[in-house]
Amino acid sequence: MVAVDQRLQQVRFKVPATPEDIATLKIGSIVYLDGVIYTGREGVYNRVIEQGERIPLELPAVSNVNFHCSPAAAIEPDGSYNVGGVTATASFRFSKWMGKWFELSGAKIIIGKGGMSGQDYRDLFVPAGAIYLTTVGYGTGALLGRGIKRVIDVFWAEELGNAQAMWVFEVQNFGPFLVDSDLEGNSLFEQQGQLINANLESLYADLKPPALSRFGETDNRKDELI
Amino acid sequence: MIPYDCIEQAAFNIMERAAIDIPEDYRQSIVELADTEQSELSCFVLKTMIENYGAATADRRPMCADTGLPRYYVKVGNDARPEGGFIALEKALRSATARATHDIPLRPNRVHPLWRTDLNNNVGINAPEIDWSFEPDVDWIDLTTVHKGGLFGTDYRMLFPGDGIDGIKRFLLDALIAFGKRGLACQPAIVGVGLGGSKDACMVLGKQAACLRIVGDRHPDPKIAKLEMELKDLGNSIGMGPMGFVGSSMVADLHIEVGYTHTGGMPMSVHTFCLASRRATVRIHADGHLEYRTDPQWFSKYSRRETVEWSQ
Numbered sequence: 001m002v003a004v005d006q007r008l009q010q011v012r013f014k015v016p017a018t019p020e021d022i023a024t025l026k027i028g029s030i031v032y033l034d035g036v037i038y039t040g041r042e043g044v045y046n047r048v049i050e051q052g053e054r055i056p057l058e059l060p061a062v063s064n065v066n067f068h069c070s071p072a073a074a075i076e077p078d079g080s081y082n083v084g085g086v087t088a089t090a091s092f093r094f095s096k097w098m099g100k101w102f103e104l105s106g107a108k109i110i111i112g113k114g115g116m117s118g119q120d121y122r123d124l125f126v127p128a129g130a131i132y133l134t135t136v137g138y139g140t141g142a143l144l145g146r147g148i149k150r151v152i153d154v155f156w157a158e159e160l161g162n163a164q165a166m167w168v169f170e171v172q173n174f175g176p177f178l179v180d181s182d183l184e185g186n187s188l189f190e191q192q193g194q195l196i197n198a199n200l201e202s203l204y205a206d207l208k209p210p211a212l213s214r215f216g217e218t219d220n221r222k223d224e225l226i
Numbered sequence: 227m228i229p230y231d232c233i234e235q236a237a238f239n240i241m242e243r244a245a246i247d248i249p250e251d252y253r254q255s256i257v258e259l260a261d262t263e264q265s266e267l268s269c270f271v272l273k274t275m276i277e278n279y280g281a282a283t284a285d286r287r288p289m290c291a292d293t294g295l296p297r298y299y300v301k302v303g304n305d306a307r308p309e310g311g312f313i314a315l316e317k318a319l320r321s322a323t324a325r326a327t328h329d330i331p332l333r334p335n336r337v338h339p340l341w342r343t344d345l346n347n348n349v350g351i352n353a354p355e356i357d358w359s360f361e362p363d364v365d366w367i368d369l370t371t372v373h374k375g376g377l378f379g380t381d382y383r384m385l386f387p388g389d390g391i392d393g394i395k396r397f398l399l400d401a402l403i404a405f406g407k408r409g410l411a412c413q414p415a416i417v418g419v420g421l422g423g424s425k426d427a428c429m430v431l432g433k434q435a436a437c438l439r440i441v442g443d444r445h446p447d448p449k450i451a452k453l454e455m456e457l458k459d460l461g462n463s464i465g466m467g468p469m470g471f472v473g474s475s476m477v478a479d480l481h482i483e484v485g486y487t488h489t490g491g492m493p494m495s496v497h498t499f500c501l502a503s504r505r506a507t508v509r510i511h512a513d514g515h516l517e518y519r520t521d522p523q524w525f526s527k528y529s530r531r532e533t534v535e536w537s538q
Contacts, residue, residue, distance in 0.1 A: 009264055028267065043342075070247075072291040074331035084331050085245075085288035090377065090410060114408040114469075136274045137468065138412050139502035142282035143274070161344030162334050176274060178267075178469075189408050192267070192471045199465040200403065207396045211386040221400070224407050226464030 004043040007070075012173070016064040017108055025179045027188040032175035032180055033206035036152065037065040037111070038167065041089060043164025047156065048104060059170060060106030068094065068112030071162035072141065073151075081151040085141025088113040091132070092226035095120050102128035111177060113138050114189070119226060121185040133177035136187075141175070147174030198220045199220055228367065230309045230318055232514040239321035239423055240493075240518070241296060242330055245504035246290040248279040249454040249520035251440040252416065252478060252503045259475040268473030272414075275501050290502035293332040294373040296323055296348050299438060299524060303364035306512065316356060319369075323347070323354050332373075357430070359529055362536060365512040370522040372437045372505045379411030379498035382429055387492055391453070394421070394494060395460060401496040402461050402476060409469035410498030414478045416441060417461060420495035423485030432495035436479040436506060438524035445482055446530070455479050468501065478503075483525065486532070504509045 008030050013021040015035030025031065038057070047053045070090045091112030098120065101107060109115075111133045125132065125214040135144070150170040157165040170177075181186045200221050218225075253276070260272035282289035297318050302308075308315045324347035327334055334346040336353050348354060361368075381401045385393040398419065400518020405411040418436025420428040444451040458480040486495060507518040524529060 008270060025268060031269070039341070044375060063324065065310055070291065071337075072288045072293055072331055072413055074328050082331055083294075085282070085291035085333075085523075089292070113251060114410055134469070136271055137278065137501050139276040140274060141290040141292075141502070142287050143239035143278045145287045145291070146281060146285065161337065161342075162346055163337075164342075182459040189470060195472050196407075196464070196466050196470070203399055203460075203464060204396065207392045210393055210396060211388050212384070214383075221403055224405055226408070 003004070016060055017128065021054070022108055023183060025131055025182055027179050027182050027186050029179045030175070031177045031179060031213045032173050033065065034174070035170070037067050037171055037174070038062040038063055039067045039069045039071070039167040039170070040101070041070065041094060041164060043160040044156070044166045045094060045101060047096070049097050049100045055105060055125065056166065057153070059175050060108070064106055064108040066101070066110050068110065071167055071169070073156055073162060075128060075154065075162065080155070083148050083151060086143055086144040086148060087139055088135040090114045090148050091116050099124045102130055109133060111135065115180040115187060117224070118185065118187050118190045119183040121187055125181055126183065126185045127190070129183065131179065131183060132181040134180045136176050143176070144174065147171050162190040193224065227504045228308050228510055230290065230314050231431060232516075233308060233315060233367070233510060234318040234322050235368055236508045236510050236516050237298065237319050237371070238326050239516070240369060240506040240508050241322060241326035241332070242381040243518065244371050244373050244504040245293055245332060246280070246282050246286055248289060248505070249505060251442060251520065255441045255478040256414065256501075259478065263467060263473055263475050265467055265471060265473040267469075267471040268475055271468040271471065272475060276428065281507060282323035288330065288332065289504070291333055292375045293335065294375045294504070295335060295354070296326070296332060296371060296373050299357045299359070299370040299372065299522065301359045301361055301368040301524065303366050304360060304362050306365065306367045313401055319354065319356055320349050324349050347478030359524070361526060362528055367510045368436065368507060368523070369510065370505060370507040370524065374437060374499060374504070375412065379405040381414065381497065381499070382493070382495045385492040385494050386427070386490070389492065390480065393456070394470055395493070397494055398457055398496060399464070402455065402464060403466070405498065406464070406466045406476060411498040412502070413468055413498065414475045415498035415500055416478050416503055417458075417480040418497040418499065419457065419482045421482060421484045422487030422493060424487070427485050427495055428487075428493040429495045431483040431485055432497045434524060435483040436497040438522040439481045440521045441479040445480065450482050450484065454482050457482075463520070499516055
């Protein structure tokens with residue numbers, strides 16, 4: 001086993017994150033957060049951006065961290081909350097809303113699963129001064145669940161359902177996350193993918209071509225499907 | 227007669243076990259992969275996952291918040307008699323799903339595909355899925371639940387006999403590379419490969435191979451068992467680890483299930499059961515006694531039979 005902990009940089013800071021905090025982050029660093037974060041995914045984006053509803057809390061004063069997440073959580077009849085595990089959902093699907101969301105919310109950190117394309121980082125994140133943190137694994141639901149100290153509020157639970165609602169969490173030592181993109185738009189996923197691509201052709205070298213080709217799909221295995 | 231309440235409670239209990247406690251066979255395989263993994267980032271991911279399994283069990287909270295599409299596999303002994311018959315049994319499974327969603331809690335993932343209506347209980351039209359199989363000469367009922375995410379990592383392709391083993395390898399590589407990038411498949415995975423059958427059966431067999439056989443289990447046909455190992459090694463030679471980082475930990479194990487198919491074709495499906503490979507089984511004996519385990523023992527000599535008549 002490789003001794004990892006000495007070699008990967010580890011940082012912890014408060015939310016709302018300052019521009020200085022964000023500027024220190026290098027791709028591949030391990031991050032833990034304290035403060036307030038909120039969830040928002042297609043249901044919330046659709047409501048705010050497509051339907052023009054007001055964001056129901058003061059952003060970015062309360063928080064500048066948007067988590068692409070639905071918690072495994074229940075709202076009790078007395079209005080209390082039971083939060084079990086917390087895990088991210090794949091972010092690439094939200095690309096079309098992110099530019100407008102940065103404008104409206106002032107978000108500087110997006111947490112999610114799997115990152116976004118290098119193009120999105122360069123076109124949307126860099127101009128907004130925002131970076132991307134990816135969850136680890138991806139199923140550290142219990143570790144992240146431990147980091148949630150309190151549900152501050154839930155918006156649109158009735159309209160969107162628990163999974164798509166906007167949850168506002170107070171968090172402590174919330175992580176681990178890995179920095180995927182930095183302020184220059186470099187991407188850890190992109191760099192790792194390029195290293196792996198170098199080996200791909202050799203895997204197929206001895207395999208004969210298929211009897212039936214497929215229509216309408218990429219045949220370049222170095223491409224990503226997102 | 228097996229009481230209704232006993233079935234409902236057993237169905238609830240396995241939902242809780244599946245969501246929280248990682249099966250030992252899979253956990254052990256991740257420990258072993260972490261020992262051999264040479265990539266710093268991939269090793270960090272595997273160690274974090276092992277830590278997460280411990281946190282889930284210690285806190286009694288779900289190991290992954292995407293509790294997938296919770297569903298049931300039911301194996302009914304030919305002599306088993308559930309109270310109220312099979313309609314009541316299906317009701318018990320739907321009731322347990324709704325109760326578990328609120329009480330554990332599970333994420334209420336199930337929505338209408340068009341209107342996105344969420345009833346917040348993981349029950350709805352055609353949900354949860356209930357797969358049935360039967361076993362001769364016994365009077366118990368085995369309930370298995372699987373919590374598997376469902377967005378990435380599964381694919382289907384019609385291959386042809388002339389494509390042979392090369393075609394199988396090509397498609398497997400394509401599927402693992404495509405969905406392995408950025409770790410969308412949440413690897414290292416237990417990979418299930420369905421070969422043959424009708425198109426729908428091919429998908430079902432591959433899914434069951436991934437979710438209902440444990441790490442280390444080999445197909446009873448020695449030639450298929452050998453192919454399983456060969457394909458597992460192929461997957462781990464891609465150079466990709468967890469989260470699509472450079473590494474060697476892609477496939478925790480690989481299982482193949484076959485079904486007799488059309489003479490002109492060789493349909494194939496690929497499924498990946500993820501870093502939170504959640505399954506739990508309970509055997510409900512005729513007297514209502516419950517026995518829990520993590521090996522579903524879904525495939526049996528009877529279920530894989532190739533003769534008209536069944537004889538032991």
